Amino acid sequence: AQTVTQSQPEMSVQEAETVTLSCTYDTSESNYYLFWYKQPPSRQMILVIRQEAYKQQNATENRFSVNFQKAAKSFSLKISDSQLGDTAMYFCAFMKPPNAGNMLTFGGGTRLMVKP
């Protein structure tokens, strides 16, 4: 079974600064997908960024980038130029390849507060 661990229950950052959220996971699979999802207060979860394990290049989406270290089973999220709208719960999630079942295994989440 896969496990996902987010060791930072809460973090805060000043607007316009950079923050990094940590995630580690455990799996015996060699091919899989990793995700960061954002859940704003009382709103639905939305995908921030995804990484395919067989790709060595780290994924980037505008102000969001990941540091994927496969050997260390680490998948951190960096948010640059933080904005007030980035305030949310952030969940790291793991998925085996879609043809092996699509369920997501989530970490416990990190609550991020962006301060003006």
Add this chain to the structure above:
Amino acid sequence: DTGVSQNPRHKITKRGQNVTFRCDPISEHNRLYWYRQTLGQGPEFLTYFQNEAQLEKSRLLSDRFSAERPKGSFSTLEIQRTEQGDSAMYLCASSLVNEDIQYFGAGTRLSVL
């Protein structure tokens, strides 16, 4: 594309009552998932469907829980004889088969008194 829709958004019930939630996925998505999220925790997988077939169920899905997707479109999740421990947010997500990105609804928050 109106996204994944869940109804009701909130449900308050008394212990021992039955409740049913509905999820309408994105129209062309063949896969539909149910997750449960307790306060301050990450979502946990409950079950998923491909079209009308229920392909996997978590051990979290006790005998009191049943999910259906009769025509491969919307899905219902029923909880019988609710218990206080069932209080949680129930999330629905959908995806295309063999694609990894899941799109979530806003959830149904259940409070069992």
